[in-house]
Amino acid sequence: MAHSQGVGKVLLTGTVSDSHTWNLVFLELFVEELGHQVVNLGPCVPDDLLVRRCRIEAPDLVVVSSVNGHGYVDGLSAVTRLRAEPELAGVPMVIGGKLGLDGRDEADRAARLRAAGFDAVFDDGDLLAFQRFLADLPAGASTMVGRPA
Amino acid sequence: MSAGVLGAAERTVRPAAPEGSFGRFVADAARAGRLVVQPRMGFSDLRRMRAGLERTRFAAATTVGTVTIDSYTRVGAYDAAHRALVEGTPLNGYPIVAYPVETTRTLLAGVHDESFPVQVRHGSSQPEPIIRALAAAGLHATEGGPVSYCLPYGRTPLRESVRNWARASELLAELAPGTAHLESFGGCLLGQLCPPGLLVAVSLLEGLFFARHGITSVSLSYAQQTDPDQDTEAIRALHRLAAEFLPATVDRHVVLYTYMGTFPTTARGARRLLAASADLAVRAGAQRLIVKTVAEAHRIPTVAENVEALETAAAAASVTDPGVDPAGEESVYREARRLVEAVLDLDDDPGRALHAAFRRGYLDVPWCLHPDNAGRSRSFIDDAGRLRWSAVGRMPITATASAQQPAMSSARLLSALHTVARTYDQ
Numbered sequence: 001m002a003h004s005q006g007v008g009k010v011l012l013t014g015t016v017s018d019s020h021t022w023n024l025v026f027l028e029l030f031v032e033e034l035g036h037q038v039v040n041l042g043p044c045v046p047d048d049l050l051v052r053r054c055r056i057e058a059p060d061l062v063v064v065s066s067v068n069g070h071g072y073v074d075g076l077s078a079v080t081r082l083r084a085e086p087e088l089a090g091v092p093m094v095i096g097g098k099l100g101l102d103g104r105d106e107a108d109r110a111a112r113l114r115a116a117g118f119d120a121v122f123d124d125g126d127l128l129a130f131q132r133f134l135a136d137l138p139a140g141a142s143t144m145v146g147r148p149a
Numbered sequence: 150m151s152a153g154v155l156g157a158a159e160r161t162v163r164p165a166a167p168e169g170s171f172g173r174f175v176a177d178a179a180r181a182g183r184l185v186v187q188p189r190m191g192f193s194d195l196r197r198m199r200a201g202l203e204r205t206r207f208a209a210a211t212t213v214g215t216v217t218i219d220s221y222t223r224v225g226a227y228d229a230a231h232r233a234l235v236e237g238t239p240l241n242g243y244p245i246v247a248y249p250v251e252t253t254r255t256l257l258a259g260v261h262d263e264s265f266p267v268q269v270r271h272g273s274s275q276p277e278p279i280i281r282a283l284a285a286a287g288l289h290a291t292e293g294g295p296v297s298y299c300l301p302y303g304r305t306p307l308r309e310s311v312r313n314w315a316r317a318s319e320l321l322a323e324l325a326p327g328t329a330h331l332e333s334f335g336g337c338l339l340g341q342l343c344p345p346g347l348l349v350a351v352s353l354l355e356g357l358f359f360a361r362h363g364i365t366s367v368s369l370s371y372a373q374q375t376d377p378d379q380d381t382e383a384i385r386a387l388h389r390l391a392a393e394f395l396p397a398t399v400d401r402h403v404v405l406y407t408y409m410g411t412f413p414t415t416a417r418g419a420r421r422l423l424a425a426s427a428d429l430a431v432r433a434g435a436q437r438l439i440v441k442t443v444a445e446a447h448r449i450p451t452v453a454e455n456v457e458a459l460e461t462a463a464a465a466a467s468v469t470d471p472g473v474d475p476a477g478e479e480s481v482y483r484e485a486r487r488l489v490e491a492v493l494d495l496d497d498d499p500g501r502a503l504h505a506a507f508r509r510g511y512l513d514v515p516w517c518l519h520p521d522n523a524g525r526s527r528s529f530i531d532d533a534g535r536l537r538w539s540a541v542g543r544m545p546i547t548a549t550a551s552a553q554q555p556a557m558s559s560a561r562l563l564s565a566l567h568t569v570a571r572t573y574d575q
């Protein structure tokens with residue numbers, strides 16, 4: 001694909017209450033095709049497990065996917081928890097999928113997710129925007145480890 | 150319309166489920182030639198949930214009600230469900246454990262009765278608190294399975310789910326003596342891209358598992374897939390295997406789910422797919438149909454959208470004639486039967502047999518991320534639109550000979566997942 005620079009290791013995860021997996025299977029392929037290594041934690045990941053695996057894997061980017069309608073609530077909890085860990089406070093973290101139940105108040109809730117520490121929110125699952133985000137991640141900058149595709 | 154096509158063994162008289170039970174309601178409707186239709190419906194808001202049950206009951210169709218449980222309760226996070234109730238955050242289902250029993254009794258009072266059974270649908274591998282809550286509220290029917298409520302629903306080890314479901318089945322049988330009904334979700338698994346032989350086998354094996362743990366009325370499920378002829382074969386295979394393997398004393402019926410994968414995005418496409426599933430149910434002899442709505446691809450449907458779907462399905466069913474007796478093709482039956490026999494050969498206890506079968510890869514769900522699934526099988530949709538195996542791993546069945554599929558890419562996967570939606574949206 002066009003912008004495959006490769007940012008390094010991407011940790012992909014479902015949210016604590018969400019058991020959907022096709023989104024994760026798809027995103028794993030999608031991100032790998034852009035030249036990154038993917039660690040897929042699977043569905044129903046509690047915040048503690050996410051933190052533990054982030055410490056072990058030291059990812060360059062955390063991608064949270066949720067489609068069950070609890071994404072705003074579960075995403076907020078996950079990012080708050082992660083940002084409270086000093087060594088994880090700076091890891092880039094994004095969320096996307098079908099985050100809300102009914103489309104109400106989306107902009108406000110996306111803003112709250114960003115304020116809590118997400119670097120980007122793809123609340124309509126916008127893949128082009130996500131691809132641009134990946135391409136714009138400065139390879140090798142901050143915690144990034146540049147890795148050719 | 151009559152009750153559909155039943156194999157010879159199905160026609161033999163079997164002790165009926167008791168008056169007022171879920172199984173009896175479906176059996177009576179089938180005898181009268183009516184397809185039972187049922188929504189997927191669950192709200193945390195009590196007024197909405199109540200309205201949903203009432204409007205389902207009075208829809209122009211033969212209906213049973215549904216209470217679908219929210220995701221927090223499914224994974225055992227009752228505190229999170231409770232917090233959402235306190236804070237007024239809507240949930241994606243009815244939090245039956247977080248609400249007091251009295252609340253659920255009030256919800257059901259005057260709407261749930263012998264002429265309107267209500268089933269609880271939940272997707273939990275730790276079902277005991279849900280079973281206790283539904284029984285305490287006067288309900289007897291639910292859905293589940295050691296495999297089908299585990300592999301697609303999170304991280305619980307399969308061994309633990311088998312243990313939990315054995316206990317839960319016995320608990321339900323004890324709390325609702327005679328009237329308990331359990332439906333296997335085995336005919337769905339991940340909702341899409343699983344060839345029918347495996348769906349039929351898992352559903353049948355879970356039905357056997359329930360029977361072994363004291364349940365006397367079961368339903369076996371199958372989800373509409375990509376090809377109506379293959380689906381018809383699968384539903385007939387389920388009837389036939391049930392007659393061959395389930396104890397004669399166990400009341401049973403077959404329930405079809407309208408397509409469980411990525412749904413058409415247009416209202417027209419969604420309605421056509423729904424109507425096709427109603428048509429399939431009648432032609433192949435399923436006695437109950439669980440519907441989907443025009444909102445499926447987008448968001449949780451409203452009560453009105455659910456009622457519309459129930460009535461659309463009932464109308465389509467009423468103009469369909471039941472098919473004639475199964476003729477030629479029985480490849481789904483043969484594949485399912487090979488899987489069932491291989492599993493039952495592993496252990497006398499169906500739960501231990503299921504667990505061993507997954508450990509050895511005799512059962513292997515394609516594209517499933519659960520760590521207890523071998524993950525060596527792969528599937529594809531062939532040029533004629535049928536679901537096929539491109540790799541079977543260690544399952545005792547064969548892959549389609551010409552199935553050398555190119556490596557999977559994100560674009561190819563998405564295209565496969567959208568095949569049905571694309572066809573019906575056109």
Ligand code: B12
Pocket residue numbers: 017018019020021022023026027063064065066067068069070094095096097098099100101102122124125126127130189191217218219220223224241242272300301302337338339340341409410411412413444445446447448449450566
């Ligand atoms: C298959 C399916 C299931 C299967 C899942 C099996 C499995 N293990 O995956 C089963 C039957 C088990 C299931 C269960 C449930 N489901 Co479901 N399910 C679906 C269905 C039909 C298809 C989903 C799918 O596979 N899509 C294919 C994948 C590839 O696409 P996707 O998930 O939409 O993801 C795309 C984008 O969102 C984006 N994306 C996703 N994540 C991210 C992240 C980032 C960063 C980016 C950039 C993009 C992105 O990328 C993908 C490709 O475009 C959808 C409805 C539909 N779409 O037709 C409902 C749906 C998602 N389910 C829903 C619900 C509510 C549930 C249940 C709670 C039961 C219920 N009440 O109905 C349970 C969930 C239990 C739990 N603990 O979470 C709702 C969610 C409602 C909402 N968000 O408002 C939906 C929309 C159906 C509906 N209309 O009610 N489900």
